[in-house]
Amino acid sequence: MDVRQLEYFLAIVDRGGFTRAASALYVSQPSLSQAVRALERDLGSDLFHRIGRRVVLTEAGKALIHPAREAVRSLQTARASVAAVHELREGRLDVASVPSQAVEPLTSLVSTFSHRYPGVSVAIKAAFTARDVVDMVRTGAVELGLLASTGPFSDTEVVSYALERQRFVLMVPADGPFAGRTAVDCRELAGQRLIVGQPGTGMRAYVDALRAQGIEFTIAAETEHRVSLMPLVLAGVGLAVVMDSWRDLARRLGARVLDIEPETSLDIALVTRRGTLSPAAAAFVTAATSAAGPGEALQQPNEHRSGR
Incomplete structure (x- = not known):
């Protein structure tokens, strides 16, 4: 599991589907799907029910939202802390x-x-x-x-x-x-x-x-x-x-x-x-x-x- 996979997962949740998430992330939909499948294999559980073109969160997916946001936010905080050394020049x-x-x-x-x-x-x-x-x-x-x-x-x-x-x-x-x-x-x-x-x-x-x-x-x-x-x-x-x-x-x-x-x-x-x-x-x-x-x-x- 890496933070990039969690960012992809949250983009799908926030954007309401793979297509919109892929567009927002500027990645191809196959790449996004592959990253999510790798995350699911690592966690040992499906995160989405795939119903045609629609996706619905599983119970495992719902449980992952909060810790995923925490992990992504922690990484952003870490990056910003490094930037703070340079007087908040970026972020x-x-x-x-x-x-x-x-x-x-x-x-x-x-x-x-x-x-x-x-x-x-x-x-x-x-x-x-x-x-x-x-x-x-x-x-x-x-x-x-x-x-x-x-x-x-x-x-x-x-x-x-x-x-x-x-x-x-x-x-x-x-x-x-x-x-x-x-x-x-x-x-x-x-x-x-x-x-x-x-x-x-x-x-x-x-x-x-x-x-x-x-x-x-x-x-x-x-x-x-x-x-x-x-x-x-x-x-x-x-x-x-x-x-x-x-x-x-x-x-x-x-x-x-x-x-x-x-x-x-x-x-x-x-x-x-x-x-x-x-x-x-x-x-x-x-x-x-x-x-x-x-x-x-x-x-x-x-x-x-x-x-x-």
């Missing part, structure tokens, strides 16, 4: 983020880091919810995660560093309601047409809470694609409750952004696994927490309530 850092925080503060964090360590490539992985981010960090799919939360974490395998707080705001088309206003009371959303995200996100939880308070509105559109929120608002489909991180971009594209009163906010945090980080990850955390000001890692959390 790669994987960061997972929910969409709103990928707008900001992730843009600023990556910008600061990239200017300090231009040889390190930052790979940003998409996650739909804060729980997804935590799971990606916990399983080793990424080293760092950026998320928004209304409370502390219950997962004792991760450490959280508070960065900032973002409030909920209302994104409105230029010719939409509340003209000349800079703020709106949440009760004024009654009777409006709203564009919302899928259940499980902080923005959706906020509007669901309004409805639970008796504030009735119409859901004009529900989308899992955060990138479609702003075009839908600008097209006049409805209004959208988003995080304050959207403010500058929305205004540049012609939307109006109003504060929602009373203020309701989410805490933005960077999460890592417990234990030793790669030099690149450690440098990113240091840069992020320095920019955020003195803070304390949240240890032994209790309840996890996520947002975006």
